[in-house]
Every structure is written in structure tokens, then in C-alpha cells.
Amino acid sequence: MSDIKLGFVGLGIMGRPMAINLLKAGYRVWIHARRAESMTAVADAGGTPCDSPAAVAAQAEIIFTMVSDTGDVEHVITGDNGILEGAHPNSIVVDMSTISPSATRALAARLAARDLHMLDAPVSGGDKGARDGTLSIMVGGKADIFERVRPLFEIMGKNIVHIGDHGAGQVTKACNQVAIAQTIVAVGEALLLAKASGVDPARVRQALLGGFANSRVLEVHGQRMLDGDYEPGFKANLHKKDMRIVLETANELGIALPGAAVATQWLNALVGTGNGELDSAALSLLQQQMCDVKLH
Numbered sequence: 506m507s508d509i510k511l512g513f514v515g516l517g518i519m520g521r522p523m524a525i526n527l528l529k530a531g532y533r534v535w536i537h538a539r540r541a542e543s544m545t546a547v548a549d550a551g552g553t554p555c556d557s558p559a560a561v562a563a564q565a566e567i568i569f570t571m572v573s574d575t576g577d578v579e580h581v582i583t584g585d586n587g588i589l590e591g592a593h594p595n596s597i598v599v600d601m602s603t604i605s606p607s608a609t610r611a612l613a614a615r616l617a618a619r620d621l622h623m624l625d626a627p628v629s630g631g632d633k634g635a636r637d638g639t640l641s642i643m644v645g646g647k648a649d650i651f652e653r654v655r656p657l658f659e660i661m662g663k664n665i666v667h668i669g670d671h672g673a674g675q676v677t678k679a680c681n682q683v684a685i686a687q688t689i690v691a692v693g694e695a696l697l698l699a700k701a702s703g704v705d706p707a708r709v710r711q712a713l714l715g716g717f718a719n720s721r722v723l724e725v726h727g728q729r730m731l732d733g734d735y736e737p738g739f740k741a742n743l744h745k746k747d748m749r750i751v752l753e754t755a756n757e758l759g760i761a762l763p764g765a766a767v768a769t770q771w772l773n774a775l776v777g778t779g780n781g782e783l784d785s786a787a788l789s790l791l792q793q794q795m796c797d798v799k800l801h
């Protein structure tokens with residue numbers, strides 16, 4: 506059993522298995538989620554439930570947050586009964602949610618003013634990666650703080666990269682989402698073109714897998730489109746949220762990302778038509794409807 510005391514705030518699809526993996530590795534973990542029922546599985550695995558993020562921070566030296574959006578991270582850190590109210594000097598807050606890079610930098614500065622450290626460490630790999638401890642973890646913050654947390658990242662993930670200073674992890678995650686969203690649109694259009702031409706889209710996918718158009722998206726999302734199977738995976742609601750962060754960041758920087766903007770509109774349309782709980786590959790359904798072509 507390690508002597509380091511850990512905290513975990515946010516025990517949803519991702520946070521729950523990540524906290525359980527830390528417990529399985531022998532750490533003591535103090536936990537909090539908004540709803541008591543969200544804590545049950547982690548408490549059953551040995552976690553100690555607390556009634557607020559402040560109560561978690563009062564116990565733990567390293568506190569992980571894995572909540573939904575920028576405002577939620579701000580709330581659990583700086584809100585009433587938030588981590589700032591309970592944390593001891595020199596504690597480390599590790600935010601693993603996907604949120605705004607600029608808000609992350611502001612939070613890190615606020616924590617530093619109270620002698621607290623922060624890392625932004627968003628992840629890729631989905632609930633399966635969280636359960637298997639194989640997440641990709643992209644980290645922003647000071648190198649010495651990263652080294653202190655690295656053994657814990659190694660329990661939760663496999664590909665762990667320290668990218669740069671505060672916010673760099675969130676920037677990396679935004680880049681990831683820019684590339685994935687546009688590739689989903691592109692793969693959907695490629696399969697649609699095949700089908701509309703009277704050519705078998707499954708064979709087209711098979712051929713493209715061996716050439717320059719190969720990608721994980723062609724492999725995984727392309728197959729989902731062919732099967733008409735849109736069980737998430739990664740929900741359109743979350744992908745839409747991440748693209749909002751991308752475009753907010755582009756706006757702050759004064760740069761244009763027209764491809765990302767178009768992909769975001771596809772996700773907005775998918776969520777707007779009531780399909781936010783489907784995998785984001787389901788934007789192929791909209792493409793199919795628009796052209797009156799059925800892949801499946």
C-alpha cells in the first residue's frame with residue numbers, strides 16, 4: 506500500500522474505472538461525486554466517500570478531477586466546498602477532464618497563488634481504455650510535478666506524454682478532436698460516394714485501409730457506418746462539447762479553423778436532431794439522409 510493519499514472527484518463513465526484502478530494498485534483514495542449513487546462502485550472497491558471536493562482535498566495530497574466541462578472543473582476547484590477550501594499547501598490538483606486550455610491556465614495561476622500545483626492531463630481511449638488502464642494521457646504543467654504524478658498516470662494509462670506548460674495537455678486534446686471530427690466527416694463522405702456510385706462501400710473501405718487514406722477512424726468509425734451500429738464509443742454530445750472548446754480557443758487566438766467549424770456544424774446537427782447519445786460516427790446518418798443514400 507502506497508503512503509501517498511489520493512483524491513478523486515467525478516466518478517462517471519471515465520472517473521469510476523480510473524479511481525478503481527488506483528485502488529487496485531494499493532493506494533488509499535478519498536472520493537466525491539455529485540450523486541451518492543455515483544460513488545457506490547468505487548466505495549465498494551475500497552474508496553472513502555466524502556461529501557464535498559473540499560473534504561477530499563483535506564485528506565489527499567494528489568487530487569484528480571474527472572468531471573464534464575470547463576464550468577464543472579471551475580466549480581469543483583474554486584466553488585463553495587471546492588478543492589481550494591480544503592487543500593493543504595503543496596498538494597497537486599490533476600484535472601483529467603477535457604476543458605478549455607485558457608481556463609486551465611487561469612485555474613493553475615489561482616492554485617499557484619495558494620501554493621498548490623496543477624497538471625492538466627486529458628485523456629483519449631474511451632471507457633475501455635479507462636477500464637483497461639491503457640489511456641493515452643497528454644499532460645501540461647511543470648516537469649517536476651509531472652514526474653511526481655507519473656507513477657499514478659502509469660496505472661491509468663499507457664501512452665503518457667508531458668507536452669509542455671499549463672494548458673498544453675488541453676491544447677493537445679483539442680488538436681486530437683480537430684483531426685478526428687474532420688476525419689469522421691471525410692470517411693462518411695467517402696463511403697457515401699462509393700454507395701451512390703453503385704460500388705460496394707465495404708470493399709472501398711477494405712482497399713483504402715491499405716493506402717494513404719488509412720486511419721483509425723476509417724477502421725473503427727468506417728465499420729460502424731457500414732454496420733449502422735452507433736452504440737457509443739464516444740458520444741456526439743461530448744464530441745460537440747470538445748469542438749465548442751476548439752472553436753472558443755481559435756476565437757481567443759484569432760485564427761481560422763474552417764474545417765473544424767464545418768465538422769462542428771455536423772455534430773451540432775446530429776445533437777440537434779436528438780442523437781447526442783449516439784457515437785459521433787452517426788453523423789454519417791445525416792450525410793446519408795441529405796443525399797437519400799443508404800449505406801446500411
Ligand code: NAP
Nearest residue numbers: 515516517518519538539540543572573577602603631632
Ligand atoms: P460522465 O459519465 O458524465 O461523468 C461525469 C462525472 O462528473 C459524474 O460523476 C458527475 O457527477 C461529475 N460532475 C459533473 N459535473 C459536476 C459538477 N459540477 N460538480 C460535481 N461533479 C460533477 O462523463 P465521462 O464520460 O466520465 O467524461 C468525463 C470527462 O472525460 C469529460 O470531460 C469528457 O469529455 C472526458 N472524456 C470522456 C471520454 C469518454 O469516452 N467518455 C473519453 C475521453 C475523455 P454525477 O455522477 O453525480 O452526476
